[in-house]
Amino acid sequence: MAERLRLGVNIDHVATVRNARGGAVPDPVRAAHLAIAAGADGITAHLREDRRHIRDTDMARLSSELSKPLNFEMAATDEMIALAERFRPHAACLVPEKREERTTEGGLDVVGQQAQLAPRIARLKAAGCRVSLFIEPDAAPIETAARLGAPVVELHTGSWCHAVADGNAAKAEAEFQRLKGGAAHAAALGLEVHAGHGLDYDTARRLAAVPAFVEFNIGHFLIGEAIFVGLEAAIRGMRKAMDEGRAGN
Ligand SMILES: CC(=O)[C@@H](O)[C@H](O)COP(=O)(O)O
Numbered sequence: 337m338a339e340r341l342r343l344g345v346n347i348d349h350v351a352t353v354r355n356a357r358g359g360a361v362p363d364p365v366r367a368a369h370l371a372i373a374a375g376a377d378g379i380t381a382h383l384r385e386d387r388r389h390i391r392d393t394d395m396a397r398l399s400s401e402l403s404k405p406l407n408f409e410m411a412a413t414d415e416m417i418a419l420a421e422r423f424r425p426h427a428a429c430l431v432p433e434k435r436e437e438r439t440t441e442g443g444l445d446v447v448g449q450q451a452q453l454a455p456r457i458a459r460l461k462a463a464g465c466r467v468s469l470f471i472e473p474d475a476a477p478i479e480t481a482a483r484l485g486a487p488v489v490e491l492h493t494g495s496w497c498h499a500v501a502d503g504n505a506a507k508a509e510a511e512f513q514r515l516k517g518g519a520a521h522a523a524a525l526g527l528e529v530h531a532g533h534g535l536d537y538d539t540a541r542r543l544a545a546v547p548a549f550v551e552f553n554i555g556h557f558l559i560g561e562a563i564f565v566g567l568e569a570a571i572r573g574m575r576k577a578m579d580e581g582r583a584g585n
């Protein structure tokens with residue numbers, strides 16, 4: 337039987353709510369435990385350089401407490417690599433960061449940054465982390481990721497999700513085919529293929545029909561949905577959507 341499409345729950349925006357008042361609640365680590373109890377296959381947390389949401393202490397607790405894999409998202413800086421060497425998460429995903437961005441705006445420039453990325457990927461591997469590169473679903477970054485020795489790529493789904501949300505059917509179809517082709521290309525190179533950014537129930541269900549994808553990392557939509565239905569129901573709803581999509585329903 338084919339391995340189930342995995343769901344990684346990103347808890348960043350529980351920390352966004354916590355930080356709004358500068359206190360200790362809601363606790364993102366408590367959310368991580370609840371997400372796992374609700375069926376999450378792993379937890380993703382993005383320790384940004386500006387610490388706008390997840391903080392070092394959150395990452396330390398997640399690294400020591402979780403019963404499922406932790407995917408530590410980070411910029412490819414020496415500061416973050418050193419933290420990954422200290423916390424030793426199951427996985428590390430290198431993402432682009434701009435201080436002024438509201439959220440991630442695209443994939444890592446792996447083609448232009450090969451020289452800087454290669455030693456940092458080596459350090460993460462030496463620390464026992466499964467390295468993932470968050471990239472655009474295009475041939476050049478996919479092939480470069482494979483050459484750099486990253487075993488995993490996470491394809492940026494934001495452009496497709498925005499086109500769907502905007503009702504731009506032509507652009508949505510073009511972006512979906514870009515993701516489908518990128519996933520097949522990455523898989524053919526032996527890469528494990530993940531997807532993330534902006535996914536909701538509908539887009540997760542549709543994307544799950546692409547067999548090359550092994551894992552989705554989903555956060556903002558789930559935390560927003562949890563405000564209305566609770567975190568467990570939101571996650572179970574996403575699990576159902578992904579299973580339906582994978583089964584072709
Ligand atoms: C790379 C990606 O799309 C997300 O995992 C990232 O965490 C988004 O950044 P924010 O969580 O700060 O919106």
Ligand SMILES: NCC(=O)COP(=O)(O)O
Pocket residue numbers: 346380490531532533534535553554555556557
């Ligand atoms: N890498 C994508 C991720 O972890 C979650 O992105 P989003 O669902 O919060 O947009």
